[in-house]
Amino acid sequence: MSNLKAGIIGCGQMGRNHAVAYQTLTGVDLVAAHDHDDRSADRFCADFDIKPATLPELLELVDIVSICTWPSSHSVLTLEALSAGTHVLCEKPPAANAEEATKMLEMAEEQGLVLTYGLLYRHAFRGILDVVADVGRPYKITAKWLRRFGFPKWSPTGYRESSGGALTDLGVHMIDLALYLVGCPEPELVHAAAWNHRAQEFSGELGLADRIADPSYPDHANDSAFVLMQLDNGCTAMVEVAYSTDMTEDEHVSVEIQGSHGTLVLPVPTTQAVFSPGLLPKFHRSDERASSSAVIQCRPRLVREAVHDQLANFRDVVLGVQSPVITASEAVTVQRILDLAACSARTGDPVTLKGNDEAGDLPCPKSPTTGVRA
Numbered sequence: 001m002s003n004l005k006a007g008i009i010g011c012g013q014m015g016r017n018h019a020v021a022y023q024t025l026t027g028v029d030l031v032a033a034h035d036h037d038d039r040s041a042d043r044f045c046a047d048f049d050i051k052p053a054t055l056p057e058l059l060e061l062v063d064i065v066s067i068c069t070w071p072s073s074h075s076v077l078t079l080e081a082l083s084a085g086t087h088v089l090c091e092k093p094p095a096a097n098a099e100e101a102t103k104m105l106e107m108a109e110e111q112g113l114v115l116t117y118g119l120l121y122r123h124a125f126r127g128i129l130d131v132v133a134d135v136g137r138p139y140k141i142t143a144k145w146l147r148r149f150g151f152p153k154w155s156p157t158g159y160r161e162s163s164g165g166a167l168t169d170l171g172v173h174m175i176d177l178a179l180y181l182v183g184c185p186e187p188e189l190v191h192a193a194a195w196n197h198r199a200q201e202f203s204g205e206l207g208l209a210d211r212i213a214d215p216s217y218p219d220h221a222n223d224s225a226f227v228l229m230q231l232d233n234g235c236t237a238m239v240e241v242a243y244s245t246d247m248t249e250d251e252h253v254s255v256e257i258q259g260s261h262g263t264l265v266l267p268v269p270t271t272q273a274v275f276s277p278g279l280l281p282k283f284h285r286s287d288e289r290a291s292s293s294a295v296i297q298c299r300p301r302l303v304r305e306a307v308h309d310q311l312a313n314f315r316d317v318v319l320g321v322q323s324p325v326i327t328a329s330e331a332v333t334v335q336r337i338l339d340l341a342a343c344s345a346r347t348g349d350p351v352t353l354k355g356n357d358e359a360g361d362l363p364c365p366k367s368p369t370t371g372v373r374a
């Protein structure tokens with residue numbers, strides 16, 4: 001069988017991570033890339049020795065594509081790639097809202113094509129799900145990604161347009177990871193708060209002074225968010241994310257799961273952790289046989305390993321030899337929670353989903369994913 005031909009749309013930081021991983025995968029040839037900025041595409045293609053292409057040319061050339069552009073274009077590019085008959089791995093967040101994510105899922109189903117997402121932390125943890133299972137029946141999970149001062153500056157449009165704020169940018173990973181580790185339940189209630197205190201305080205340093213003065217600004221960005229979810233398997237999930245908050249460490253990323261047999265504390269590998277390997281999950285058992293903490297000899301995969309595993313899974317799902325680690329339908333659930341969290345943060349009220357399945361019944365069904373309380 002001939003190798004799958006792969007392409008990349010979006011020649012930035014994440015596009016580079018995908019390109020490196022594709023070039024190490026067997027059974028796949030990375031052949032072309034596209035960016036709406038020709039100079040970025042040319043530089044990128046020279047570095048990886050591949051062909052720069054327009055979008056139609058790229059979709060004509062390839063069997064599988066990674067969409068690594070800013071979140072606002074995920075839906076339109078995914079729909080275009082799927083309608084051209086190309087299997088898609090789209091970076092996180094899935095879309096701008098659950099309505100878009102649902103259309104993407106429906107198009108993939110109609111076309112009989114693979115659609116999966118860059119919800120990377122599943123791949124970091126999928127090898128140690130047996131350790132996670134040792135907690136027994138989970139009743140609480142807390143996932144945190146907090147930074148003392150870590151606003152993303154990695155793109156020309158930076159904090160507001162491209163990252164979508166801490167809730168979307170960091171929260172999508174922590175919400176997805178929390179759900180994944182406790183068995184992918186559905187939410188029954190979502191209650192959230194979101195703030196932009198630190199962005200206001202440091203607007204000069206962040207080059208945000210003009211944007212902060214824009215009256216629509218609070219609707220579009222947040223620098224910290226706290227989300228409480230009641231899940232339909234009886235577990236309560238709490239997610240805390242911040243680009244900037246008062247803390248002694250530079251960054252804190254962790255997951256803690258309480259279950260019927262004990263508590264598991266997992267450090268999460270972040271981009272920084274690529275350079276400090278050797279993270280070990282700590283397992284505290286609450287039973288008498290092992291009352292003191294014990295270190296389990298396993299570790300989550302590092303970020304670069306997780307990107308590789310994610311693309312290997314994408315290849316194998318396209319080839320029909322593996323199931324997807326992230327289904328498009330699970331991604332719709334995560335996107336829906338982001339929408340509901342933004343809605344709850346804006347109104348100050350929890351959103352209950354029990355018996356309320358129609359998005360149209362919800363208080364602010366089409367809210368942007370970055371709401372801050374008015």
Ligand SMILES: NC(=O)c1ccc[n+]([C@@H]2O[C@H](COP(=O)([O-])OP(=O)(O)OC[C@H]3O[C@@H](n4cnc5c(N)ncnc54)[C@H](O)[C@@H]3O)[C@@H](O)[C@H]2O)c1
Pocket residue numbers: 009010011012013014015034035036037040068069070071073091092093118119120154155156162163169
């Ligand atoms: N999974 C992860 O851990 C992770 C980490 C970082 C970023 N991301 C996601 O990856 C995506 C890209 O982030 P990044 O850090 O690489 O950003 P980036 O700014 O470095 O790169 C994005 C590139 O996409 C191009 N682009 C934007 N819109 C386009 C369009 N409509 N058509 C063609 N090209 C377009 C830009 O010109 C730019 O070169 C975002 O969705 C982000 O949330 C995921």
